[in-house]
Amino acid sequence: MAKFTTQWHRFKTVNTSPVQPESYSTNNIIKIGEGQAILSNVTDTIILEDPTYIDNSETELLFSDEIPSNAIITGIQYTFYLDADNSNNSRIDFYPRVGTTDGTQKSIFGTNIYGGATNTYPTNISDNTVGLNLDLDNVDNIQAKWNFALELSVNNFYINGYDFEDANGPSPAVRLEYELRPKVTITTNGKLSITQGKMHIV
Numbered sequence: 001m002a003k004f005t006t007q008w009h010r011f012k013t014v015n016t017s018p019v020q021p022e023s024y025s026t027n028n029i030i031k032i033g034e035g036q037a038i039l040s041n042v043t044d045t046i047i048l049e050d051p052t053y054i055d056n057s058e059t060e061l062l063f064s065d066e067i068p069s070n071a072i073i074t075g076i077q078y079t080f081y082l083d084a085d086n087s088n089n090s091r092i093d094f095y096p097r098v099g100t101t102d103g104t105q106k107s108i109f110g111t112n113i114y115g116g117a118t119n120t121y122p123t124n125i126s127d128n129t130v131g132l133n134l135d136l137d138n139v140d141n142i143q144a145k146w147n148f149a150l151e152l153s154v155n156n157f158y159i160n161g162y163d164f165e166d167a168n169g170p171s172p173a174v175r176l177e178y179e180l181r182p183k184v185t186i187t188t189n190g191k192l193s194i195t196q197g198k199m200h201i202v
Contacts, residue, residue, distance in 0.1 A: 001179045003074060003126065006066050007054045008164070008173040011144065015047035029161030029172060032056050036083075039092065039148040039157040046159065047097070049143040051174050056164050063139040067178050073134035075177030077125035078144060079118060081160040081168050087114035091150040092157045094121060096130045097143040103131035110155055118168055125177045134176070144172055 014026040026046055028035025031053055037046055052060040067073075076096060084090065090110040096103035106121045113119070122128045134142075148157055162169030 003177055003179050004071075005125065006063060006176045006178070007061070008079070008170050008175045009051035009061070009063065010053040010164075010170050010173045011048035012050035012052045012060070013048070015049050015143065017047075029159055032058055032163045033161045034163055034166070035161050037159045037161070039146065039159075042148050042151050044148040045145065047143055047145045048172060049141070051140075051142050054164075063142070063176060064136050067136060067139065067176065068180060069136065070181045071136065071178040072181055073129065073136070073139060073176055073178050075125040075128050076130060076132060076134060076142070076174065077120065077122060077128075077177070078172065078174045079120050079170070080144070080172035081116065081118050081162060082108060082113040083116040083158040083160065084110035084114050085156045086153060087111045088152050088155065089150070090152050090155040090157075093147045093149045094119070095145040095147070096121070096132055097145045098132050098134060098138050099141045099143075101132070102145065103129070107149070110157075116160070118171070125175070127177075139176060142174055144174065 011030050014030060025035055026037045027033055029037045030048060052062060054061045088110045092108050094106045122130055146159060160171055162171040164170045
């Protein structure tokens, strides 16, 4: 069955629980902002929500409005640009998230992103929801979460915000993969109509 992919969506809102100190500059990485958010201490956490921005004109579009009502969500993919002060095994964990439920985390080490690197998670969007149960009722509640998990020496982690026209952008952003369920209609004259897909009678 054919698969379809949405546009990239940037996040609109910073989740304030946990509280975000002003030094995080998280407003630089939402909407169409460009700049950095900083995680400087172990347990520091940044959560972004409301993935609605789809271009540099600040056009807003909900996933539930972009995806047809007869769709099944089959995949999710995030993209975000990270940097670190040192090339060591200090670690930042990324969690895909819907509502208050975390999916399968990705651990990222300073040695892999020192100097800056784009991270795409998962690498392949096809048939991969990274542990999240996604449907049209919750896709507008998708979030992105980063947690400073381990510090081996003095180190800061940085999440960079890039707009849709930047070579490193959009960042952070998320998109979805979906397929359409068959529509079956039985008319009053006894005719069976299948709009898309196949029906097997055993």
